[in-house]
Amino acid sequence: MSIINYVNKEIQFKIVYYGPALCGKTTNLTYIHSQVAEAHKGELVSLATAADRTLFFDFLPLNAVVVKGFKTKFQLYTVPGQVIYNATRQLVLRSVDGIVFVADSQWDKMEENIESFKNLEENLVRQSTSLDQIPYVLQYNKRDLSNPAPVHYLDFILNNRNVRVPSFVGIATTGQGVFATLNAISRLLLQKFARENEIASAKQQASQPAYAPASTALSGIAAAAARR
């Protein structure tokens, strides 16, 4: 769940990169870290095994646009893709705001892609939520490897829920599709946030008496913040 801090004037979002083992989740974060300016990124932390496989998670904090005085902060996590680490994946999904599902485009990885997607749905149910409530996008990675499955087939097996979501082809090792994916999920989160704001605004207006002065709670908060 996004967190709004009216003192620091920050909105924080948590994005989790999910997908089967060795599909390129960590490579996505590594590429983003290599391209974002120092001022807008924190340290990329990887809790990995000696063989460089994700053991717990990778973590990359990013500062994005400042809108109307509010800084937007995105915290990117990956989950370990290996089947045995399901308990860990559940922990990383806690309080998730948005998901990037990274699929491996190779034909022989289709079963693993489907398994991982099902596993994601199951783990969200355990947290009393679902893909109907959490914005997500798909990235069909490893398009550079020989004999990748066609995009329409990947859409057929992974993007076949009631509402089709944005999907991107990617070669994370070269950065292709990485920022398009990140921008898409970030935008979906901001759009959801804006919708929730409209609802909050409508509720607030409905609860205010017609003769109420124009001053809002925000002006009181701004004054309190200025005192600090």
Place this chain on the structure above:
Amino acid sequence: MQALAILTVESAERLLKALEEYLDHSEASYALIIDRGGAILSQLGEIPPSVDVTTLSALAAGSFAATRELALRVGEAEFSALHQQGKNSQILICSIQDEAMLLTVFGPKTTLGLVRFYSARAVKQITTVLERARGESRIPIDLGHEVTSGLQDVFHEPTPRS
């Protein structure tokens, strides 16, 4: 319990006051209040410039979540606190109900016993503040059409590779 999503100036000030009292009494170096997802709700104390609190919070949340799973597997609902001791610094992470944690970093100036004693009191105070904060309504923030409509990218790739 519902997760905290909004922190108004009033709630943030109450959290800071609780942390201020806690640090005064315990003589710990600094403390953070973190939600279980790893987001920082409040922070206070002498935080060295080399410490990235965002990363510290994410790691603490992960560590505490893993500890909780360990507890469940040995028949405990939760281990209410997690303590790590190094040569110069110690970390104590205490559970604040189901949704948050109090992370304290302290050095040789104080003792684990003292920090634990005052952390229990701080946890109670913070719990009260957070319960009250959950009832607060959201104040609308207009993010602007350019960002939400997609006219402007959220992140820019400075040197895209072909």
